[in-house]
Amino acid sequence: MVVLKSVSPPTDGVRHEQAETSAILDGKGLGCGTLYVAETRLSWFDGTGMGFSLEYPTIGLHAISRDLGTYPQEHLYVMVNAKLNDENDAEMRENAEDGEDEDASDDDGVAGDDEEGAISEIRFVPSDKAALEPMFSAMCECQALHPDPDDEDSENDFEGEEYDVEEAEAEHGRGGDIPSFYTCEEGLSSLNSEGEATLSRLEGMLARSVAQQFHMAGVRTDNGGDFEDGMDVEGGSAEAGQFEDADADVDHCTSWSPVPSPNLKE
Amino acid sequence: MDQSDGLAYDQAEAANSMRERTIVENSLVVLLQGLHGQVTTVDLRDESTARGRVVNVDAYMNVRLADVLFRDRRGRVSRLEDLFITGRNVRYVHIPDNLDITDTIEKQLGKISRMRNYAGDRGSKKKKTNK
Numbered sequence: 001m002v003v004l005k006s007v008s009p010p011t012d013g014v015r016h017e018q019a020e021t022s023a024i025l026d027g028k029g030l031g032c033g034t035l036y037v038a039e040t041r042l043s044w045f046d047g048t049g050m051g052f053s054l055e056y057p058t059i060g061l062h063a064i065s066r067d068l069g070t071y072p073q074e075h076l077y078v079m080v081n082a083k084l085n086d087e088n089d090a091e092m093r094e095n096a097e098d099g100e101d102e103d104a105s106d107d108d109g110v111a112g113d114d115e116e117g118a119i120s121e122i123r124f125v126p127s128d129k130a131a132l133e134p135m136f137s138a139m140c141e142c143q144a145l146h147p148d149p150d151d152e153d154s155e156n157d158f159e160g161e162e163y164d165v166e167e168a169e170a171e172h173g174r175g176g177d178i179p180s181f182y183t184c185e186e187g188l189s190s191l192n193s194e195g196e197a198t199l200s201r202l203e204g205m206l207a208r209s210v211a212q213q214f215h216m217a218g219v220r221t222d223n224g225g226d227f228e229d230g231m232d233v234e235g236g237s238a239e240a241g242q243f244e245d246a247d248a249d250v251d252h253c254t255s256w257s258p259v260p261s262p263n264l265k266e
Numbered sequence: 267m268d269q270s271d272g273l274a275y276d277q278a279e280a281a282n283s284m285r286e287r288t289i290v291e292n293s294l295v296v297l298l299q300g301l302h303g304q305v306t307t308v309d310l311r312d313e314s315t316a317r318g319r320v321v322n323v324d325a326y327m328n329v330r331l332a333d334v335l336f337r338d339r340r341g342r343v344s345r346l347e348d349l350f351i352t353g354r355n356v357r358y359v360h361i362p363d364n365l366d367i368t369d370t371i372e373k374q375l376g377k378i379s380r381m382r383n384y385a386g387d388r389g390s391k392k393k394k395t396n397k
Contacts, residue, residue, distance in 0.1 A: 057354075059352060060310070060311075060312070060351070060352055060354075060355040061310070061316075061349060061350060061351045061352060061355060062349075062350050063334070063336070063346040063347070063348060063349040063350065064346065064347040064348040064349075065344065065345075065346050065347070066345075066347050067344050067345040067346070069344075070342075070344035070345070071344075077346070081355070117312075119312065133348070136348055136350070139350065140328075140330065140350045143328060143350060143352060144324060144326070144328060147325075147326040147353070148326065148352075148353055148354040150354070
């Protein structure tokens with residue numbers, strides 16, 4: 001539920017406050033009061049302290065309307081993806097359903113099309129029309145602070161901030177969390193000691209298989225040809241010789257039997 | 267925002283903008299950002315539509331349009347001077363036919379990486395020395 005009664009106006013994070021602002025909810029005028037555009041919620045309170053608050057995630061859109069043909073006053077239009085009533089406020093709900101021509105409380109059979117068929121429309125009419133732009137801008141800023149938590153596409157893939165090599169090294173020591181792939185020199189300098197050991201072992205295995213023309217787990221090594229992972233391995237090179245003492249930890253590779261590596265000079 | 271809050275605020279802003287940049291660089295929102303200044307139509311989830319000039323699209327696909335012709339789900343039409351559509355409510359953004367999509371994406375990504383270099387607090391990754 002998005003409607004609260006008798007809640008006090010927000011005190012911090014208020015980006016814009018506009019007094020002498022009327023509120024019309026689904027066609028029903030609520031009187032004149034003050035609009036508070038705060039970072040946590042959008043609220044409006046009349047002279048007696050009664051009012052309502054909206055959570056930004058429920059706001060579908062907001063706009064400046066100067067089209068007097070549609071509505072006789074310039075105003076800030078807000079569309080809310082919810083029916084603005086609560087269980088305790090039967091009067092409000094009743095009035096919303098009885099609403100006039102311009103309201104959008106049409107739930108009959110429409111709900112089947114969308115997840116949430118019910119919407120409410122609110123118009124905030126300030127006495128000072130020049131205030132519409134700062135009101136609108138403040139709402140844009142606050143809305144941007146509330147990205148959709150249900151949005152799977154943009155949230156799941158980016159667990160942290162964008163990865164910056166230098167920043168990660170400064171903060172976490174060499175390596176840090178590496179959510180991306182590297183090729184060539186960039187990657188070599190980002191390895192921690194464990195990574196280096198792993199790289200050594202893998203290169204050693206590849207080098208040995210190249211030298212002895214073994215087939216390893218689907219990798220063809222007939223002529224030391226291209227490896228799709230971009231690692232450069234030359235059979236019999238000095239690089240391979242670094243790993244003479246690498247452990248032959250090859251439980252997973254049943255076709256390969258440990259033999260002493262060729263005695264290569266570095 | 268008083269002076270003592272300044273540093274914390276800037277860091278939070280920087281973290282946010284980095285996060286947004288990551289999202290933009292890794293999704294097709296970058297294409298929508300290439301639409302700035304163009305007139306197009308946005309279809310909303312509730313089947314209303316808005317046609318206007320793209321002022322801004324952010325990483326969360328919040329779309330800001332200007333000089334908008336808005337047709338609500340009942341077909342009633344009205345003009346809106348400035349419109350902000352929450353990303354969650356966007357169903358489609360129409361890409362103008364005359365737009366070269368690949369070119370637009372490449373240009374946008376180029377702009378973003380140039381901005382990152384100008385920021386000065388990030389060196390180019392290519393400057394790392396070899397092992």
